[in-house]
Amino acid sequence: MSLNLIDLIKGQLGPALVSQAASQFGESESGISKAIGGLLPAVVGGLANNSDNPGVLDAITNASSSGILGNLLGGSSNNSMITTLLSSLFGDKLSGLVNTIASFAGISNNSSSSLLNLVTGATVGSIGKYAADNNLDKSGISGLLNDQKGIISSLLPAGLSLASLNFGDWAKGYKFDNDNDTIKTPTSEEPKVEVTRSTTSTGTFPERNNDSGGSIWKWLLPLLLLIAAGYFLWKQCDKKNTSTTATTADSTTVIHDSATAVTPADTSVTATTSTATKTDEDIDLNGTKLKGYVGGMEDQMINFLKSGAYKNAANDDALKTQWFDFDHVNFKLGSANALEAGSEGQLENLVAILKAYPDAKIKIGGYTDKTGDEAKNVKLSTDRANFIKGWLDKKGVGAQVLGAEGYGSQYAKVDAKASDAERASDRKMSVRFAK
Template sequence: MASTLADAHKAVFTEDLRRKISALLGEREQDIHKAIDASGPAIHTAILKRTELPDGPMAIYNLSQQAVGNDLHGYLHELVSGTGGLAVGNALSAKGGDYYKAILGERTEPMVQEISRFAAVKADSAAFLLGLSAFVALDAIGRHIHHNSLDLAGTNHWLWSQRDAIVASIPAGLSVAQALGLQRLPGSKETTSARRNSLVYGIIAIIILIGILFYVFKTCNRAPTYGPNQNDTTTRAVTDTAAPPDTTASYPVTLPNNTTLNAVKGGTEDRLVAFLSDPNQKIDRKNGNWFEFTRVRFASNSAQLLLESESQLRNIVGILQAFPKARIRIGGYTDNTGDSLENLRLSQARADSVLARLEAFGASKHQLDGAKGYGSQYPIGDNGTPDGRSMNRRMALEVRDK
């Protein structure tokens, strides 16, 4: 039984789990380490802040007892020792998301952005780790409550007994207070003595300043001269240019059944819906009507989908449900480096993985016309350049009927 929240956080996030999370999120291991080590203290501080609100202690008390019943360690065991992957990641993301949003409230987005900035990870990765850290923290609180038969007051006292250790564990450069919308961290209060000393020092400074000014104006009968820094009036012209359009910003795509998807303007979903909605767009039986996925990613040299792929795959399922006559086929591609047979095998495995996830997310089987791996065939970029090879490592869907 961990004696503190920091101990519980450290015990859960083993090296094996950190490596697994890095692969699942498609992030560098060193960045994931940094994000994990920041997410714990950030959530612990947010819990303290939450308990300062009128309903906060009861909210944390209830959430922690709920978390104990949600089998955190079972999920983590499956993630580390089993196949893990997208299914377990999705479950942890959903449960953790509920917890960290309940703790952070309106400060959810600022904290996600701060972890993302601090650790140089994607916002989705930061959100996942904050959610998992919240799940870990609440589970630890709940277990401590049951083990020690604590009531609400006892739980709150135990949490605040860790305040100094929590503050000390915040990594340098992580702006937790700012992300929480606070001028100072929870429990940090100016003392009467400090305020009194500040006032005395201020008065003394004013007296000294008055004396200096009196001396200057009394003894000098000419205007004061200024050093070069004060006399330097050189300025730089500022060019007011419009920022380039944000091609990753959320964009609503409305479907015929009046549901709306959060997608990207000009992205896969946007173009696919436009094609399916336009009666003048015909099926090309010779070359096919292909639409590349823009947000489907895999772990390196693996057919394991990354967690960030979920939103686009769910959107595709939503589109198929809105266009029941549509039928698609999945295609997988690689660049031309390495063994051609291995590339073909990998592209097929990845295409099969996408098809399986679409089925798992509710796509009708009669709308899915299989999956095909093409290996390094049909490149769309120059395999002689890194950017071109990156373009060729892609997934796409072909509209077979509409």
């Protein structure tokens, strides 16, 4: 029996990596897992379809010694070898693959693109390691990839097909039609409709006379279509209602940022920031385009400044109720001075906003949930807030940062006995304007 490479690669894409990727990309774990489920067979299929390509074989051979498996999240995003390989595998269909997986899994296009790099790194790394461990030369690797053509045909998840990926003739030999939702186009020029009738032991049921009411399908088919449309709308709403979680400020777990409203750390009044729908979009900063989310931190801050709310605020007390959560600023486990990959992008956006509004001043706040030792929670959240302040200072906007403070679990609302996902809303790094 042929080796199933997908089973081999899945060992590198377990729950721990899914959780870390969700934290880093600011997505739900279910969305990350769903995206990986669609990307993995597509990548393996692409490699199998190019099993005799010298560039593909070189990439797999060299991957065994590159150390890519030891740092999938950090080492895949800007890896030139992976970028070149993906271009070779998918060509002009690459963006279509990214967009389709993003829509299928309910994640942003940026997250989908980053996951494609990650999955590709895990794939070539795993195959390269297997080849090295089993003394396979390039001919052996080519044969191993060819063997997958009879295995991967049933591995795309339900609801996703190569037809939906718009690959055209990319994989005629793979028979990716397991999801049963791909429309089968008849080969003849004029489609033929075959009509059958149910029978019983006493003979066939009589046909309904068209003059006396027509076929049952005249009312049953529209009803079925309405039911299907209702189910589709329900699933879309269910995706949008899936809440994301926040960056942890304790020493044991990292959860990605929450997009929900926060309680300000220096007042008892609850902030009223809106929930962000994470849709990739260029955020306009006075003519400059920032990569962000509609309703995300940058979008909210810019709108706040443009509205005149900051300029017209009489004093600092008038600003204490409006905090903005970082969407993508995450620290490594237990660390107060090491950011996860991808975090600096949003900090750079904050720098751009401050430079565009040089009169604006801000304050950084750090928060934790109610678990753990409170003294340690306060220290960790304070150290992280100060780290961000120092980072901004190095970028030339330190004079606009009036303070940084960690409040531990002082303003946490969720009980310590609640689930980790429920407590996530209490763990975050935030910023507010100040005077």
